[in-house]
Each structure stands twice: as C-alpha cells, then as structure tokens.
Amino acid sequence: MAVTELRNVSKSFGSVRVIEPLDLTVQSGEFVVIVGPSGCGKSTLLRMVAGLETASGGQILIDGSDVTGKEPSERGVAMVFQTYALYPHMTVRENMAFGLEMAGVSKAEREQLVLKAARTLQLENYLDRKPKQLSGGQRQRVAIGRTIVRDPKVFLFDEPLSNLDAELRVQMRLEIAKLHRELGATMIYVTHDQVEAMTLATRIVVLRDGRIEQVGPPSELYADPDNTFVAGFIGSPRMNLMPAIVHAGDGEGHAVIDVPAMGLKAFSAPLRDRLAALPGEAVFGVRPEDLVWARDGEPSDITLTCEIVEDLGSNVFLYNAASRDGSIVAELPRGVHPAPGETVRFRISDGASYLFTEAGARL
C-alpha cells in the first residue's frame, strides 16, 4: 500500500500537449476512478504512473520516493489492461507465475503465491487450462491474478471490464470491489462506465482535454458539481442543461430566473454562492429524477409535452424534444405511461436545481 503523488505532471507527444500540468494525490488504500471523454488523456496518465510512458514534466512519487525516471519494474505498480494480453501458449498457472519467474522468485514460492491468488479469484479449478479454454471473465481474472501475485504497492486498471458482456461486467465489478476490500490496496482505475465509477470509487477524477475538472467522492460530484461539464458527465441520463435568464438575486441564496425552454417563469433557483446572481444569461440544470411528476390537483412548475417514453422496467423516462439543446428528460413513476403528444406536469424538487454561468462555472 502506498501514497501515489503526481506533482505538476504533464505530457506532450511531439508538439501536442495531451496532459496539462496537474497535481493529484491518491492516498494509501484509496480507490480512485478516472473518467472523461475518449481522448482526454486517461490512459496516458495511468501509463505515466506505470512507467510505460515518460512524463514530459513534473514528478511522480510512490510512497514518498521519486519514481519519475524509474523503469516500470522498479516502481512497485502493476497494470491490468482492457485486452488481457495473456500468453496463449501458457496455462493459467504459468501466466500468473511468469512475472514472478522473471523477477527471480523461487519455484516453491511462485507456486504458493499463484495458489493464493487463484483462491482469491476463484481460479483454482482452471490453473491447468490455456487462455482459449476460458470465458472472458475468467481471462480477465487471470490478468488480475497476474498482478496480485506481485503484491504491488499500487494497482492500475485501464478499462479492465469493457470487453465483457453486461452480466459479467456486474460480476467482475463486485469482485473488484471485494478484492479492494480484502487487499486494502491502492487502486487507480480508468473507466467509461458510470456505474463502475459511482460504485467503486472512493474518489472520482473527471478529466477533460488533459485537465482535471473536479475531484471528489462520487456522491459529492453528483450532488455538487463545479461546472456544467461535470454536471453533464456524471449521471445517466444526464442532467438537463438549458439557457436561463437571471433577473436578480433574492439576497437569501436564490436567484429569480426564467427558463424559456421549459416554460419556467420567475423560478427561485438555489445558488452555491449567495452573492453570485448577477442579472443576465446563465445555464439552468436539473436532473431527470428531480423533475417530479405532479398528480391531478398537485401544484407544478412546468408542463412538458411527451415525445417518447422509455420504460426500463425499474425506471420510466419521458423525453420532450422542445429544447433546442436536445430533449428534456424527466423520470416518471413506474406505471405512468403518457402517450406521445400528451402534456405532463412536473414540480422541481426543492433545492435540487443548479445555476451556472454561460461559460459553465457553477453559480
């Protein structure tokens, strides 16, 4: 277990800067998940920690010692990739023992470490099989086993589950959570999957164009985003974001606003910064689940025309195509199925909306 520290770390490929100088400290035993759009630099960041890519600037420290110039094998880290990269001609046992053999670990000790890891990962019955005789999930467990046997200070995962089908993903997600708990190891994990990020992370790092947009516990990023990018990126379906006009602040931590795309007038929107409400243009945000369906006779804030209803079984979503920035999405109670063209009224949950500047910063 080890603290991993990135100090002012940057990366350029030729003249192209892909990671802007950034600082990040991952505490011992933490599970940090890095998310962000394709090409934002997630893999590059992880590969620099692993030593597979050289940092163009800054320092990387593991357990207080500077590993910036060190070889991957000298850093005490182990990485699991999206493609398992197992040796096809070797058995599970040989695949898991290979790194240890290279490191000069004795045969008896190798055997013991492989067995222990195989037990943790429920691979004992597969030790003599070749990778092609395994399912995708089993192969990915072998890839993880290969890192466990080396008892690394830091585990690095680069989208380890993205090649698996939905059901296996769920299973492996739970296994990785268990593994983290059992080993108490430091893990840095890259994923595109919202659920993986929200459920596995002690903290999520949102990366965009090589810059950190926000770092925090999943619930904090969800409930208290710093900007429209994080607000739109964390959560599925995403937060509704629409142009708004701010009339004035009420001096009590609210701004009085209109949101034309929603037909919302003189709405009192909560502010993070009670002095922030300057009259002018802004962006209003509200999550689908915070648009609460109003029964007949109940008060409401907005009326939406139903274009499409998506029933996922556990959740029902209404899509309204009126907004010029895409549809407004609202969650409906189970069993409520308005027809296309029908109008439906919603209340906005108290305190559950957001206001941002036109440029995207939280107000």
Ligand SMILES: Nc1ncnc2c1ncn2[C@@H]1O[C@H](COP(=O)(O)OP(=O)(O)OP(=O)(O)O)[C@@H](O)[C@H]1O
């Ligand atoms: N060896 C390289 N040479 C030049 N450019 C590179 C190299 N490796 C990555 N890049 C560029 O750096 C940027 C970041 O790439 P990276 O692989 O880190 O993105 P990512 O966030 O992991 O994306 P994805 O989600 O698609 O895996 C991209 O624009 C990519 O094209």
Ligand SMILES: [Mg+2]
């Ligand atoms: Mg990547």
